[in-house]
Amino acid sequence: MSRQLPADCFSEIFEYFENDKVTLRSCLLVNRFWCELSVKILWRNIWSFIHRSDIQLKIFNTLISCLPNESKQLLSKNGIFISTSSTWKSSLFNYASFCKVLSIHEIDQMIKRVLENHQFAITSPQSLDYNKYLLSQEILKMFMNEISSLKSLEYYSERSKNENIMFVHLSETKNCLKDLTxxxxxxxxxxxxxxxxxxxxxxxxxxxxxxxxxxxxxxxxxxxxxxxxxxxxxxxxxxxxxxxxxxxxxxxxxxxxxxxxxxxxxxxxxxxxxxxxxxxxxxxxxxxxxxxxxxxxxxxxxxxxxxxxxxxxxxxxxxxxxxxxxxxxNELYMHNNDKILNLIIAKFCPNLKSLFTIFMDDEIENLKLILNNCQYLESIKIWCGDYYLNEKDFLEVFAKYSPKNFYKLEIFYAYKVSLEVPSDDLENFFLSWKSRIPQKPLSLIIIDKYSDFISLKEFGVWTE
CATH class of the missing domain: 3.80.10 (Leucine-rich repeat, LRR (right-handed beta-alpha superhelix))
Structure with a gap:
């Protein structure tokens, strides 16, 4: 007989997908229980993927469906009607209550775009700005009323015009913002x-x-x-x-x-x-x-x-x-190409775990020095191509000299070059890595800045 994991175990697992919106959206479709867990995480910071116009409209319609009846009646009274009548129906969840991040500017821009794209049936003679004001006030009032403890608030003035969006005067604001961090x-x-x-x-x-x-x-x-x-x-x-x-x-x-x-x-x-x-x-x-x-x-x-x-x-x-x-x-990020500084890093930063610095094509010995002196190093980001390190040389150095806890190597092609890591060099590197003692999995990431899009290739090397 199959056994169901306890609810708190599922909840703990889902938390790991907080930044993986695609996976969370897939979880919505599995069953009611998975949907309840994932929707709460998705809506914590809904503004993180609002810039897609299709998603933006869905979020807006969802928020409108969450409005209390008195707000919907107020909008109707002022001649503002949603083009899709289903949005007036009650929502499946109280989505607004799940939000822990509120972006005033994003709310304002979302409403503005929806109005400008005529996704409303508006019979009101009032201006677009007035209609936007009404909508923003009702949506913000709902957020202030439904969010028991907001954690993060973002309020940036609009780039083209500084508009004041009033909401702190609302009676519900005090309870919502009291725990703001x-x-x-x-x-x-x-x-x-x-x-x-x-x-x-x-x-x-x-x-x-x-x-x-x-x-x-x-x-x-x-x-x-x-x-x-x-x-x-x-x-x-x-x-x-x-x-x-x-x-x-x-x-x-x-x-x-x-x-x-x-x-x-x-x-x-x-x-x-x-x-x-x-x-x-x-x-x-x-x-x-x-x-x-x-x-x-x-x-x-x-x-x-x-x-x-x-x-x-x-x-x-x-x-x-x-x-x-x-x-x-423990972590040093320097957008530098100074050979002296790389020597100084090797000398004065022995406890580094993560490093980004630039090595020129004649600095393979400096790289060895850093790998030998920084024995706690776990990850490093390297530039390749043209005037920077040769892929074959530094892969050989990493396989031989990288510290025992090292597990992540990023290769970044900063300039447009015809070079890529040859498959033979990668194969030799993986074989060398597999024979290391102690054995440790490796994440190898290759980023090409000048592709039609930024390609991210990740190779997992696991040893038994």
Whole structure:
């Protein structure tokens, strides 16, 4: 007799598919029980795949079907009718209650596109903006009423026009937002939004600010009233106003553990005050590192992850910084092609588990040095083609010198080349890998940037 797994086991298994929307959507069709489990996970962050127009319309229709009767009556009274009458029927689930992430901008844009594409039967003489306002208010009111504990809120001003979408005044908002832990917003959102949020939310742990021409009144108050801010992302293309936001973070000098900065005019010297920083990610042009030299002698004893996504500081500054902080790093991402820096990584970063750096075609010995010195290394990303490492040479080096815990190799073709990893070289590499002691499965990923699409080929090598 077949035995059914307990419900909590199924629930635990389904959680592993949280980022695999295709699999979750397939699970919807298996049976009622699987559908109930997967739909809750799918709707946690429905905005992650809303950009497809067909999916967008389905999500919109589903939300309309979830509206309470009084909202549907209000829309009808104002001459707004859904083109598909089935959307007025009650929905199978209370989908809105499953949402843990709410994107105000995505809701606004979704409604706007549906209206512009005439997917409504509208007899109202009112303008498109007014009809959009009515729909957004009823949908947001439903979310505020149905979501018992929202975890993440995103509110970015529209790129072409800064429109204020009012919802924090709703009576249902306080209960919905009281446990908010993640906020992503533009600096120019209307002041009332920040003032109201300041009265409700005091436990935001992750904050992302996209700086605009205006820094709204209330944003500083919102930041200062938080109790335990841990993760901050700052994005700026304009220096005006960034200093006041940066100064407001002083309160969190000991609690902040993750900091990401993307922009051109955010000063970096303030980073020194975050003594418990564990992750630092910088995505800057070269000019953005003008004051990084003030950090070269600072000790960050908890720093585990360091990423320079674009440019990086001067080599002399990086040498001193890694001499002090390199021994603590588990992950290093450097978009660099400096041979000296690769030698410095080998010397000062012995505890790395994950590495991205660039090796030129004459740096095979530097690669060996890193593999020998970084004995905890588990994964590495390598550029190939033209001026970079030869595939055959580095595959031989990896098979012979990679540390015992190594399991993931990414080969990235950054420029358009005719070269690909020859099948004979791959076969020899796999055979060599299979004879390694200790035996360990390998994930080999090959990414070709200049295909008609980015091809991702993954090979699993398993040994008995």
């Amino acid at each position: 993640k906020l992503k917003c533009s600096s120019d959102i209307y002041s009332e939004f920040f003032f109201q949020l300041s009265q409700i939310c005091h436990n935001i742990q992750s904050l992302t600010i996209e700086f605009k021409d205006i820094i709204s009144n209330g944003l500083i108050d919102l930041i200062s009233l938080q109790n335990n801010l841990k993760n901050v992302t700052l994005k700026s293309e304009d220096k005006d106003g960034t200093e006041i936001i940066v100064s407001s973070l002083t309160k969190f000098s000991s609690s902040l553990t993750k900091l990401k900065i993307k922009g051109y005019y955010i000063p970096l010297s303030f980073i020194a005050m975050f003594t418990n920083l564990q992750e630092l990610v910088l995505s800057l042009e070269l000019s953005g590192f003008y004051d990084f030299n003030q950090l070269q002698y600072v000790n960050f004893p908890q720093l585990k992850v360091l990423k320079f996504l674009d440019e990086y500081p001067e080599v002399e500054v990086m040498i001193k910084f890694l001499e002090i902080n390199g021994k603590n790093l």
